[in-house]
Amino acid sequence: MREIFxxxxxxxxxxxxxxxxxxxxxxxxxxREHALEPSDVQLPGVSIVIAARNEARRxxxxxxxxxxxxxxxxxxxxxxVSDGSTDDTQTVLARxxxxxxxVTVPAGGKALALNAGVAHAANEILVFADARxxxxxxxLIELTRPFGDPSxxxxxxxxxxxxxxxxxxxxxxxDRRGAEPDGLVAAERRRRERRGRVQSTISDGxxxxxxxxxxxxxxxxxxxxxxxxxxxIYALRRHLWKPLPxxxxxxxxxxxxxxxxxxxxxxxxxxxxAFDRTSAHADAEAKRKVRTLxxxxxxxxxxxxxLLPWRNRVWAQYVSHKLGRLVxxxxxxxxxxxxxxxxxxxxxxxxxxxxxxxxxLLAGYGAWLDLRDRGHGVGASRGGAGQPAxxxx
Amino acid sequence: MRRLVxxxxxxxxxxxxxxxxxxxxxxxxARRRTAWKE
Numbered sequence: 001m002r003e004i005f006x007x008x009x010x011x012x013x014x015x016x017x018x019x020x021x022x023x024x025x026x027x028x029x030x031x032r033e034h035a036l037e038p039s040d041v042q043l044p045g046v047s048i049v050i051a052a053r054n055e056a057r058r059x060x061x062x063x064x065x066x067x068x069x070x071x072x073x074x075x076x077x078x079x080x081v082s083d084g085s086t087d088d089t090q091t092v093l094a095r096x097x098x099x100x101x102x103v104t105v106p107a108g109g110k111a112l113a114l115n116a117g118v119a120h121a122a123n124e125i126l127v128f129a130d131a132r133x134x135x136x137x138x139x140l141i142e143l144t145r146p147f148g149d150p151s152x153x154x155x156x157x158x159x160x161x162x163x164x165x166x167x168x169x170x171x172x173x174x175d176r177r178g179a180e181p182d183g184l185v186a187a188e189r190r191r192r193e194r195r196g197r198v199q200s201t202i203s204d205g206x207x208x209x210x211x212x213x214x215x216x217x218x219x220x221x222x223x224x225x226x227x228x229x230x231x232x233i234y235a236l237r238r239h240l241w242k243p244l245p246x247x248x249x250x251x252x253x254x255x256x257x258x259x260x261x262x263x264x265x266x267x268x269x270x271x272x273x274a275f276d277r278t279s280a281h282a283d284a285e286a287k288r289k290v291r292t293l294x295x296x297x298x299x300x301x302x303x304x305x306x307l308l309p310w311r312n313r314v315w316a317q318y319v320s321h322k323l324g325r326l327v328x329x330x331x332x333x334x335x336x337x338x339x340x341x342x343x344x345x346x347x348x349x350x351x352x353x354x355x356x357x358x359x360x361l362l363a364g365y366g367a368w369l370d371l372r373d374r375g376h377g378v379g380a381s382r383g384g385a386g387q388p389a390x391x392x393x
Numbered sequence: 394m395r396r397l398v399x400x401x402x403x404x405x406x407x408x409x410x411x412x413x414x415x416x417x418x419x420x421x422x423a424r425r426r427t428a429w430k431e
Contacts, residue, residue, distance in 0.1 A: 209407060286414055290417045290418050291421075292414070293415045293418025294417075294419075294421040294422040296418065297419055326415055326418075328412060329415045332412060359405055363408070365398075365402040365406075366402035366403045366404070366405050369402060370406065
């Protein structure tokens with residue numbers, strides 16, 4: 001029983017603290033060339049692919065945003081795949097005839113829609129975006145910058161959630177990056193600061209989690225590659241794209257991981273930014289997480305070679321990060337029940353049980369706060385719950 | 394102090410919810426249920 005307790009505790013500690021610490025040390029000892037610095041290489045041609053179903057309301061703003069992004073129009077192709085839309089999507093897209101290429105497919109899911117979009121792509125660099133988020137003005141330039149290095153096969157950008165109220169550190173970092181002059185970023189910051197004052201329960205936790213996740217992604221990128229991308233802002237060399245199986249949940253993990261297994265690197269460039277809002281309430285966020293984690297299981301049977309260290313160049317990171325997160329809930333249950341069983345044998349286990357009970361009571365209080373926020377309509381101004389396009393598990 | 398407790402409670406709730414999602418995700422994947430947007 002004691003062995004189970006300590007093994008489970010070691011798993012949780014390793015996944016959430018040990019692995020990040022090892023990763024941090026590892027990057028200190030062996031950081032790969034970053035390939036993110038300014039390059040004189042001509043901007044590559046990009047094909048931006050958006051899969052949309054019944055997004056008539058959002059598409060005009062999304063397309064206008066893409067047209068406003070700094071990138072030569074002659075080197076940019078925008079493809080919107082209407083995946084069996086039954087609303088006014090076609091009518092809306094007709095307004096952009098000659099600017100946006102429209103591909104209409106019967107409803108088959110996002111994966112098949114992306115396959116159809118990529119089949120129409122004319123350029124070497126594929127950029128994937130969603131209908132809801134907006135890009136910062138330099139997002140495309142930053143997203144394509146690392147491709148000057150031929151070893152780079154993919155790049156993921158940074159998704160900034162509205163709950164990530166900028167801290168002083170963020171401001172200093174952004175100031176150092178010279179990102180301030182662009183008006184949209186400053187406006188977005190002001191908007192996020194306003195929203196930050198009416199935090200919903202879930203956005204507090206998700207914001208923290210998302211910042212933690214991105215710090216891991218940053219370290220993994222420095223070492224070799226990130227273990228996936230952010231669905232609403234990532235780019236891939238076209239020759240590394242393999243058609244996705246129907247029903248693929250996490251195209252933004254499967255496609256980049258296939259690129260890594262082909263020998264390419266997939267980098268995280270936090271200067272390429274997109275903006276989104278947090279799900280308004282816990283049930284929306286929970287559905288999104290269930291979907292994400294179901295996708296992580298699905299990837300194991302879609303690409304079982306990820307589990308083979310001689311095939312997967314980032315095997316240690318994949319096991320520690322992705323698989324670790326899948327194991328942690330069971331380890332938490334094991335810790336709880338072994339603590340109960342052992343609490344009569346030693347004071348330490350009774351103390352451990354007390355800490356856990358206090359933690360879960362606190363979580364219950366957090367759940368109550370979420371319900372209360374819902375009752376007061378906090379988050380309603382966010383435009384309802386959505387599905388932030390981020391892979392975060 | 395009260396604000397700090399509220400904040401920690403919100404983070405604790407999110408942590409529990411995310412771990413619940415890992416279990417529910419396994420169930421959804423095992424049943425090949427459409428747990429995702431199409």
